[in-house]
Amino acid sequence: MRDDERPLGSLPAWLWLALAAALALQVGWRTLEPVAAPRELDLPAPPSSAALRVASFGEPEAIARVTMLYLQAFDYGAGNLTPYRKLDYRRLVDWLHNVLELDPRSQYPLFAAARVYAETADEMRARLVLEFVYREFFVDPDRRWPWLAHAALLAKHRLKDLALARRYAQAIDQYTRASDVPLWAKHMEIFILEDMNELEAARIMLGGLLASGTIHDPAEARFLAERLKALEARLQPAR
Amino acid sequence: MRAAIFIRLALIEARRGGLAWLAPLCIALGLALGLFLAQLAITESRLLQVAVVAALLRLSAALIIAAQVASSVRREADERRLELLLALPLARATQYLGRLAGFIALGVVLAAFFSLPLLLWAPPAAVLAWGASLAVELALVAAAALFFAMSLTQLVPALAATAGLYLLARSISAIQAIASGPLAEHSLAHELGRGTVNALAFLLPTLDRSTRSEWLLYGPPDIRSFSVVLAGMLIYAALLSVAGLFDFQRRAL
Numbered sequence: 001m002r003d004d005e006r007p008l009g010s011l012p013a014w015l016w017l018a019l020a021a022a023l024a025l026q027v028g029w030r031t032l033e034p035v036a037a038p039r040e041l042d043l044p045a046p047p048s049s050a051a052l053r054v055a056s057f058g059e060p061e062a063i064a065r066v067t068m069l070y071l072q073a074f075d076y077g078a079g080n081l082t083p084y085r086k087l088d089y090r091r092l093v094d095w096l097h098n099v100l101e102l103d104p105r106s107q108y109p110l111f112a113a114a115r116v117y118a119e120t121a122d123e124m125r126a127r128l129v130l131e132f133v134y135r136e137f138f139v140d141p142d143r144r145w146p147w148l149a150h151a152a153l154l155a156k157h158r159l160k161d162l163a164l165a166r167r168y169a170q171a172i173d174q175y176t177r178a179s180d181v182p183l184w185a186k187h188m189e190i191f192i193l194e195d196m197n198e199l200e201a202a203r204i205m206l207g208g209l210l211a212s213g214t215i216h217d218p219a220e221a222r223f224l225a226e227r228l229k230a231l232e233a234r235l236q237p238a239r
Numbered sequence: 240m241r242a243a244i245f246i247r248l249a250l251i252e253a254r255r256g257g258l259a260w261l262a263p264l265c266i267a268l269g270l271a272l273g274l275f276l277a278q279l280a281i282t283e284s285r286l287l288q289v290a291v292v293a294a295l296l297r298l299s300a301a302l303i304i305a306a307q308v309a310s311s312v313r314r315e316a317d318e319r320r321l322e323l324l325l326a327l328p329l330a331r332a333t334q335y336l337g338r339l340a341g342f343i344a345l346g347v348v349l350a351a352f353f354s355l356p357l358l359l360w361a362p363p364a365a366v367l368a369w370g371a372s373l374a375v376e377l378a379l380v381a382a383a384a385l386f387f388a389m390s391l392t393q394l395v396p397a398l399a400a401t402a403g404l405y406l407l408a409r410s411i412s413a414i415q416a417i418a419s420g421p422l423a424e425h426s427l428a429h430e431l432g433r434g435t436v437n438a439l440a441f442l443l444p445t446l447d448r449s450t451r452s453e454w455l456l457y458g459p460p461d462i463r464s465f466s467v468v469l470a471g472m473l474i475y476a477a478l479l480s481v482a483g484l485f486d487f488q489r490r491a492l
Contacts, residue, residue: 050417058409058447061456062294065287069279105457111282 249341308384346377
């Protein structure tokens with residue numbers, strides 16, 4: 001107790017009662033207050049990245065991530081009856097694009113796009129998101145290739161669209177330059193060509209790769225040479 | 240020596256004014272919010288935590304310093320201590336700058352304290368750059384708050400002016416980008432608006448380039464760009480100090 005305060009016991013009883021009643025009234029009011037019924041909500045049109053930047057007051061990285069949490073919350077539950085797979089995916093893609101513009105080095109929007117939104121059973125919606133991942137890949141291929149690689153796998157296994165998967169795999173092969181891009185990602189196109197039964201094209205591509213001298217890792221060279229041999233063996237009966 | 244007295248007074252006043260528990264409370268709230276948001280994230284949870292906590296601590300530090308400076312000046316005026324000080328054989332410049340030095344010292348202490356929790360998620364070099372930038376930013380805020388508190392004399396207008404200047408300085412670059420956007424119509428009204436925004440930008444520091452969460456997320460800035468950021472803030476803090484001193488010298492007893 002500070003020197004300038006009187007003891008609590010000196011306060012009149014009605015004041016204690018008034019305080020307790022006011023507190024009880026507040027808690028009672030909140031208890032009886034009707035809970036907002038869940039509604040079917042769709043995503044609103046996204047604010048432009050410039051508007052988000054103004055609202056961030058110089059903290060674009062923080063607002064980019066908080067916006068992703070907001071976007072993530074647009075799902076069944078949390079007061080919304082619309083599951084994310086029924087959202088307006090064009091708007092969703094615009095949101096993801098604007099968030100990515102706020103912090104281009106963040107992986108969050110592309111992760112959510114490739115791993116969450118593109119995995120919807122609705123093919124049209126999935127294609128919209130996969131194309132978004134493909135477009136954004138070219139902005140920073142060495143950092144964004146994992147999401148395009150995942151998009152290629154989705155196109156191949158879920159959409160069964162090998163041509164689309166090949167287009168994505170081709171982009172990874174052609175545009176990534178970083179040394180940490182793994183073998184499987186760089187040479188995904190060859191394996192997709194095999195799946196497309198384009199064995200001759202796959203053989204030429206693999207042979208060209210080995211002959212180019214760009215493979216320095218002996219294990220990688222050995223693996224690809226064995227793969228080439230297997231391809232040639234598969235091609236023999238056809239000739 | 241005289242400046243040291245003012246510094247000591249500012250630190251004692253801040254401690255007695257409740258800053259000793261307010262600052263740890265801000266850190267605790269920031270950490271709690273960071274932990275909560277990290278539970279919701281599906282990726283980059285560490286980056287989310289550091290970005291949100293850093294943004295929150297930066298804003299809290301600026302508001303605390305502004306409120307501390309404005310209320311301290313107001314209290315001095317209310318208790319007639321300012322008149323007493325002016326009657327002492329002390330140069331007005333010494334009084335004004337000594338008082339400012341005290342608030343700057345308080346800002347340095349607060350910046351160091353608020354940097355510590357960020358070491359949980361970010362590398363020391365990045366935290367050091369962030370903390371140093373925050374210290375200079377708080378010096379600027381202290382200079383602004385002292386200037387407005389001395390010249391406007393009322394607490395609420397002084398706080399509002401400081402907050403307005405601070406927030407505008409943090410968003411002026413984004414406002415300029417919107418005004419100069421390719422989709423903007425080319426009318427006289429728009430050109431006038433754009434010109435006004437650009438003119439306003441000349442009178443403001445670019446606080447959106449200082450104390451960036453980006454450093455904590457992706458690595459510290461290079462020395463050159465970091466020096467440019469600090470120099471810009473120091474120049475503006477000097478401008479505010481001189482303007483405040485100018486006003487203080489004119490004050491009649």
